[in-house]
Amino acid sequence: MQDTSTVPPISNAKIANTPEEQEDIRRRTKKVLRRFNKKRENLVPILQQVQDELGYLPREAQIEVAEYLKIPEVDVYGVVTFYNQFRLKPPGKHSVRVCLGTACHMKGGYILLDAWKRRLKIDRGETTTDREFDLDTVACVGCCAMAPVNVIDKKAEGRISPTRVDGILLAYKMEKEKKDKESK
Amino acid sequence: MTVIASQDITSTFQNIKERALSRWQELWDGNKPVIMVSAATCGRSAGALEVLQTIKEELGKDQDGVRVIEVGCMGHCYAEPLVIIKKPGNPTVAYGYITPEKVKRLIQDYIRGGDISPEFALGALEENELLPSLYDLPRFKHEKYILLENIGRIDPEDIQHYIAKGGYEALAKALQMQPEDIIDEIRRSGLRGRGGAGFSTAQKWEVCRSSPGKTKYLICNADEGDPGAFMDRAILESDPHSVIEGMVIAAYTVGAQHGYIYVRAEYPLAVHRVEIALRQAQSLGLLGKNILGTSFSFDIKLFQGSGAFVCGEETALIASLEGKPGLPHHRPPFPAIKGLHGKPTVINNVKTLAYVPRIVRNGADWFSSIGTEKSKGTAVFALAGKVVNTGLTEVPMGTTLRQIIFDVGGGIPKGKRFKAVQIGGPSGGCLPESALDMPIDFDSLKQVGAMMGSGGMVVMDEDDCMVEVARYFLEFTQRESCGKCTMCRLGTRQMLAMLEDFTCGRGQMGDLDTLMELAEDVRIGSLCGLGRTSPNPVLTTLRYFRDEYKAHIEEKRCPALMCHDLIAYYILPEKCERSCDACVGTCTVEAISSNKKRIKVIDPAKCVKCGTCMTACPPQYNAVIKLSPPEKVLAAKD
Numbered sequence: 167m168q169d170t171s172t173v174p175p176i177s178n179a180k181i182a183n184t185p186e187e188q189e190d191i192r193r194r195t196k197k198v199l200r201r202f203n204k205k206r207e208n209l210v211p212i213l214q215q216v217q218d219e220l221g222y223l224p225r226e227a228q229i230e231v232a233e234y235l236k237i238p239e240v241d242v243y244g245v246v247t248f249y250n251q252f253r254l255k256p257p258g259k260h261s262v263r264v265c266l267g268t269a270c271h272m273k274g275g276y277i278l279l280d281a282w283k284r285r286l287k288i289d290r291g292e293t294t295t296d297r298e299f300d301l302d303t304v305a306c307v308g309c310c311a312m313a314p315v316n317v318i319d320k321k322a323e324g325r326i327s328p329t330r331v332d333g334i335l336l337a338y339k340m341e342k343e344k345k346d347k348e349s350k
Numbered sequence: 351m352t353v354i355a356s357q358d359i360t361s362t363f364q365n366i367k368e369r370a371l372s373r374w375q376e377l378w379d380g381n382k383p384v385i386m387v388s389a390a391t392c393g394r395s396a397g398a399l400e401v402l403q404t405i406k407e408e409l410g411k412d413q414d415g416v417r418v419i420e421v422g423c424m425g426h427c428y429a430e431p432l433v434i435i436k437k438p439g440n441p442t443v444a445y446g447y448i449t450p451e452k453v454k455r456l457i458q459d460y461i462r463g464g465d466i467s468p469e470f471a472l473g474a475l476e477e478n479e480l481l482p483s484l485y486d487l488p489r490f491k492h493e494k495y496i497l498l499e500n501i502g503r504i505d506p507e508d509i510q511h512y513i514a515k516g517g518y519e520a521l522a523k524a525l526q527m528q529p530e531d532i533i534d535e536i537r538r539s540g541l542r543g544r545g546g547a548g549f550s551t552a553q554k555w556e557v558c559r560s561s562p563g564k565t566k567y568l569i570c571n572a573d574e575g576d577p578g579a580f581m582d583r584a585i586l587e588s589d590p591h592s593v594i595e596g597m598v599i600a601a602y603t604v605g606a607q608h609g610y611i612y613v614r615a616e617y618p619l620a621v622h623r624v625e626i627a628l629r630q631a632q633s634l635g636l637l638g639k640n641i642l643g644t645s646f647s648f649d650i651k652l653f654q655g656s657g658a659f660v661c662g663e664e665t666a667l668i669a670s671l672e673g674k675p676g677l678p679h680h681r682p683p684f685p686a687i688k689g690l691h692g693k694p695t696v697i698n699n700v701k702t703l704a705y706v707p708r709i710v711r712n713g714a715d716w717f718s719s720i721g722t723e724k725s726k727g728t729a730v731f732a733l734a735g736k737v738v739n740t741g742l743t744e745v746p747m748g749t750t751l752r753q754i755i756f757d758v759g760g761g762i763p764k765g766k767r768f769k770a771v772q773i774g775g776p777s778g779g780c781l782p783e784s785a786l787d788m789p790i791d792f793d794s795l796k797q798v799g800a801m802m803g804s805g806g807m808v809v810m811d812e813d814d815c816m817v818e819v820a821r822y823f824l825e826f827t828q829r830e831s832c833g834k835c836t837m838c839r840l841g842t843r844q845m846l847a848m849l850e851d852f853t854c855g856r857g858q859m860g861d862l863d864t865l866m867e868l869a870e871d872v873r874i875g876s877l878c879g880l881g882r883t884s885p886n887p888v889l890t891t892l893r894y895f896r897d898e899y900k901a902h903i904e905e906k907r908c909p910a911l912m913c914h915d916l917i918a919y920y921i922l923p924e925k926c927e928r929s930c931d932a933c934v935g936t937c938t939v940e941a942i943s944s945n946k947k948r949i950k951v952i953d954p955a956k957c958v959k960c961g962t963c964m965t966a967c968p969p970q971y972n973a974v975i976k977l978s979p980p981e982k983v984l985a986a987k988d
Contacts (some may be wrong), residue, residue, distance in 0.1 A: 209673035210656055214615065241674075248675035248832075249656035251615050268578030268772060268808045269734035271822050276914075277960050281938065284958065305659065305826070307616055308580035309395045310734035310808075311427030311741050320618070322395035328938050328960045 188226045194219050195230040204235055209245055213252060222253040250305070258293045258300035260338060262286075263317040267306030270314040278314055279303060281328040285335055298342075356526040362643050363522035366634055367513055374514030381438050382415045383461050388432040388502055390423035390587040391619050392580070392741075396430035397449070404450035408457045416461060422588020424502030425742035429472055432502070435460065441478035445470045489739070489758040494720065496728050497704050498744045501588035506623050509630035512591040518636055520707035524599045525644050529559060532603045536706070538714035540726030545571060545662075545699035546777065546803045547879070548725070548792035551706075554696055558604040558686040561694035568606040568648075569690070569697045570597055571667060572613040572620070575659040576775030577826065579806030581730045582700040584742055586613065586620040589704070590627035594650065596703030598637060599710060601648040604696050609650040612667055615657060624652055659776075659830035662804075663878045664689075664697045666832065677832050678878035699804070701730060721747035725791030733759045735808035736766065752786040755809055766811040769910075770895070774803025776823045776830075777883035779890030780816060799890040801883065815912035816895040817902050821849040823887035827880060837875030841868055842884055849888070852899065853913040855906035855979070862899060866892065911976040914959055918980035921963075923949045925973035933963035933974065954983060 183191065198215045202208045209231070216227050223246050232239040246252045264270075264279045283289060286299050293300040309315045312324025318334060377384060385405060389398040402420065409416055424432055429446030433453060436442040443466065445456065452470055459465040466480060473484030484490075504511035512518070524532055537552035558566060570593060574582040586593060597609050613621050628650055631637040639647045653671060660666045661676040668690050670676040689695025705727060709717045718726045725747040731754060734740050738760030745754060751771060755761070762768050770780040773790075779800035788794055792802050810819065828842040845868050851857045869885035876882045892899065901907045908916040921933070921942075928948040941956035942963060950973075952963070964974040977983055 206673040207671065210670065211654070214654060214656065244675050245673070249658050251656035266577070268775070268806065268822070269740075271577075272735055272808065272810060272814055272819070274961070280958060281960060284939070304616060305575065305657070305830075306577035306579070307391070308574070308583040309392045309427075310578055310580055310732060310806075311392055311430070312395045313734065315395060322391060324395040327965070328962050329936055332938060 183224060183226070188224075191220060191224055191226045192230055195227040199230065199234045206235055206237060209235060209237075209242070210249070213242075213246060217252060221257040222255055224254075224256075255291070255293055255300075256297065258297050260299050260319050261317075262299055262301045263304045263307075264290075264301070265305075265307050265309070265313075265315040265317065266303045267308075267310055267313070267315075269310035270306075273313040275314045277328060278316060278326055278331060281331040285331060298338075359522055359525050359642050359644060362635070363518065366636075367519070370510040370513035373510045377417060378436065382417060383435065383437040384417045384419065385461075386419050386421045386434040386436075386502075388422070388424055388430065388434075389420040390584060391617070392423055392427045392584075393430045393432060394619070396427075398431040400450050401431045401433065401448050401453050404453050405457065408454055409461075414461070419505045420507070421504065422501050422506050423584045423742065425498055425584070425744075426472070426739070427741035428739045432472070434475065434502075437461065440466060441474040441476050441480060443474050443481060444472045444484055446472040489743070489760075492745050492749055492753045492757055493743055494728055494746050495744050496708055496720075497585060497589075497592070497701055497730055498742060500592065501584060501742075504589065506588050506590055507626050509591060509627065509634060509636075512589070516711065517591055517707070518595055520710035521595050521598055521636060522642060524602060524710050525642055525646065529603045529605070532599065532710065533559065535714045536603075536709060539709045539717040540714075540721075540724075541702065541705055541709060541717065542725065542792060543699055544701035544705075544730075544802075544804070546774065546801060548802060551698065551702055554686055554698075555600065555604050557684065558606075558694045558696045561687050563694055565608075565691075565693045566604060566606040567690045567693055567695040568597060568601045568604065568609040569664075569667065569671070569695060570609070570611040570700060570703055571662065571664065571697050572611055572617075572700045573655045573662045573667060574614060574617075574700075574804060575662045575830075576777075576804050576806045578732065578734055578772070578775055578808045579804045580732045580734075581742060581805050583617050583620050584732075585700055585704055586617070587623050590620075590624045591631065592704040592707060593700055594624075594627055594631050594637065596698075596706035597650060598641065598648055599706050600696060600698065600703060602641075602646055604694075606696065607648060609648060610653050610671060610690075611650060612653050612655055612661075612671065615654040621652065621654060628652065658832070659826075660832045660878070660880050663880060666878065667697065668695065675832070677834050678880075680877060701805075722789065722791045724793055729790065729802070729805060731805045731807045733807050733809065735772075736762055736811040736814070737809040738763050747791040748789040750787050750789050751781065754790075754807070755786070759809065762809065762811050766813065768809070769812050769814060770810045770816060770819075772808040772810065772819065772887070773806070774801045774886075775806045776827045777801055777879060777886055778803045778806075779886045780810070780819060780894065781890065782894040784894075799886060799893060801886070813910055813912065815853075815908050815910035816891040816898045817849065817852050817908075818910075818912050820888045820891040821846070821853055824849055824884065827884040831880065831884075835876045835878075835881055837872045838877075838881030838884065841872040841875065842881070844868060845872070845885070845888060852902045853908075854915040855902070857899075857903040859900075859903055861903070862892070862896075906979045908978045911978050913978075916980065917959065917976050917978045918954055918983045919952050919957055919959060919961070919963060920975055920977050920983050920986060921950050921952055921967075922973045922975060925971055926950050927968075927971045927973070930968065930971065932966040932968060936962050936966040938962055954980070 228242045232242045266275045387402045431448045433445045433448045474481040541551045542548040658676045661670045663678045666676040666678040685695045728744050730744045743758045824846045828846045831838045833839045926949045934942045941953045967974045
């Protein structure tokens with residue numbers, strides 16, 4: 167199981183991790199693993215916490231988990247790709263989740279997804295090349311009464327319009343410029 | 351199981367209850383004002399946390415003795431953020447549409463002054479002479495709160511509130527009963543599972559109880575994946591103990607030692623509040639080892655689902671709990687006989703479990719007196735979409751759709767016409783106006799092609815395209831299909847391709863028959879509920895709105911002006927006000943320009959059809975319109 171050269175790459179992240187980064191990923195994954203018993207039924211909670219720690223589930227982390235639970239890597243990969251929650255690509259600093267529940271869809275959720283795609287120049291499930299934003303959809307966040315809803319950095323915002331998308335982006339841009347100035 | 355003397359359970363519980371009651375009285379009947387802020391996920395997305403922050407800042411450090419409590423969702427989501435104020439000597443009043451500015455005024459004028467500020471009030475929560483009561487609204491003629499009785503009225507993070515409202519009394523009572531008697535009580539009540547299928551709860555429990563084996567499991571299914579449904583989230587966020595109490599009673603009845611609450615990870619606040627509730631119940635001896643001093647022990651673990659819709663299906667949910675991909679398997683064996691880790695397992699929905707304490711407390715006769723002949727009790731619906739009063743409602747089974755949508759929901763906003771109501775999410779169907787007077791229960795909904803599902807109800811008006819709705823739901827089930835059964839994996843894909851053709855104007859008349867045939871095949875050829883019910887949205891829209899399909903196919907026209915590829919935006923030259931530039935300024939892609947006469951023109955090549963110009967155009971001009979098919983724009987120009 168140590169030899170991984172024959173296994174096709176499982177993370178299609180555009181930016182490959184350096185050996186130092188890989189080492190860091192392994193170290194942080196191991197730290198999470200210590201909290202769990204070596205039982206198969208802990209696989210999903212383990213992956214959830216590893217993702218909380220790393221922001222996504224790179225191949226190195228999946229291998230660590232598989233070794234820890236003494237199960238084939240493909241079983242880990244199978245679970246990671248089965249559930250929508252798990253990401254194979256590194257996240258951006260800010261996460262944008264467009265709700266496409268029934269109510270949000272009927273009130274124009276897809277128009278907002280278009281607006282985000284247009285502005286960020288990425289598709290759903292992707293991260294901008296500067297790793298500032300990642301964009302994805304969510305089936306329903308349960309705020310149907312506030313439709314259409316977008317969840318930006320875990321905060322649900324209701325009754326959003328395409329112009330509000332521009333406004334949100336502008337606010338982040340201004341904040342970033344302010345921070346950059348201060349750090350200089 | 352040796353049952354200890356009843357009086358011991360009663361006296362242990364009495365001690366707990368007395369403490370809770372005195373805490374509650376001190377809060378509610380004390381001489382200090384109480385402010386409750388509705389801060390469930392829905393309230394938070396409307397700005398409840400900002401309101402809460404303002405209240406705290408405004409009151410200052412010592413808060414002037416005012417008690418500020420975060421409560422759950424009252425169900426009146428349309429009026430969020432919502433604040434309830436109880437000031438000694440005054441009626442309790444609910445205030446709606448609160449902003450930080452409004453709450454500042456409430457504190458200055460009402461908490462510090464004496465002005466009850468009726469201009470912000472939704473209504474009083476009790477009869478009084480000052481303000482009209484909220485319960486005088488026409489909607490309360492139809493509503494009956496059983497599951498929703500506590501939500502928004504107690505602090506979900508304080509177990510004492512729940513106990514003071516009569517909570518855990520049913521547990522103390524149940525522990526003094528024989529499990530067979532509890533099953534009998536539930537059977538007489540006629541309780542049917544609220545997860546969607548409506549299976550008899552007593553029967554499920556009975557099977558699990560009589561299955562051999564020492565280890566048994568009880569699972570609360572809170573994987574509320576239906577887009578458009580949020581009742582389970584609201585209950586877990588607002589009244590988590592009612593579910594926990596129901597679980598402990600169910601576990602005692604079927605003989606389970608371990609329990610799981612399977613919550614979606616998309617509901618972080620529900621997860622947080624359930625965790626707190628579990629800890630508190632444990633610390634009072636209402637959960638864990640030797641519950642209320644008896645020999646009965648039961649523990650509950652919280653498990654976060656990872657966003658797979660199919661995991662709402664019970665066998666898939668079990669696979670997911672075991673750390674595998676959530677693939678359903680064939681039943682029988684039913685989980686009640688062979689479930690989690692091969693042991694007998696009962697899986698009940700959040701709402702089913704939350705009914706249990708109420709039935710044990712009030713008796714089977716009370717419950718069975720509500721509802722219709724075969725569907726007892728109430729139904730909780732999440733009203734969303736094109737309806738004035740979005741939010742939660744609970745009505746007795748047998749209430750008509752018209753009563754729910756028009757009397758409780760307040761009808762369609764902006765004077766638009768009702769077109770359809772979608773019930774039961776991706777497994778349900780779209781019902782037209784002619785079905786509005788049908789009393790709803792499990793069986794009547796099935797007859798018209800829909801199903802109760804978990805209770806999401808999305809109202810649609812004349813601007814919503816039924817073909818697009820069918821496409822949307824099929825896209826959802828197609829994406830969520832786990833891939834195990836061929837018909838579900840590939841059949842839904844073909845159906846979706848056809849519907850996409852319709853919405854893009856590429857459909858052919860013969861497709862409709864093929865679609866019907868395929869729908870039938872997918873229904874028969876799938877193992878679990880996801881595949882078997884996935885054609886329902888297509889079949890019901892075909893049945894009730896065939897004209898719309900025809901318009902899409904024969905005329906390439908979307909009558910509701912919704913399908914992206916079949917519409918175009920157009921500015922009526924005769925209505926456009928030359929001095930106004932509102933649309934030009936707001937267009938997100940700079941597709942609008944002025945011509946020589948300063949009349950605004952949309953460049954169809956640049957337009958992304960986001961509709962921002964339509965909202966921006968001042969209502970006195972109303973110059974932006976949608977046309978379908980898009981070729982009409984050219985005709986209009988000539």
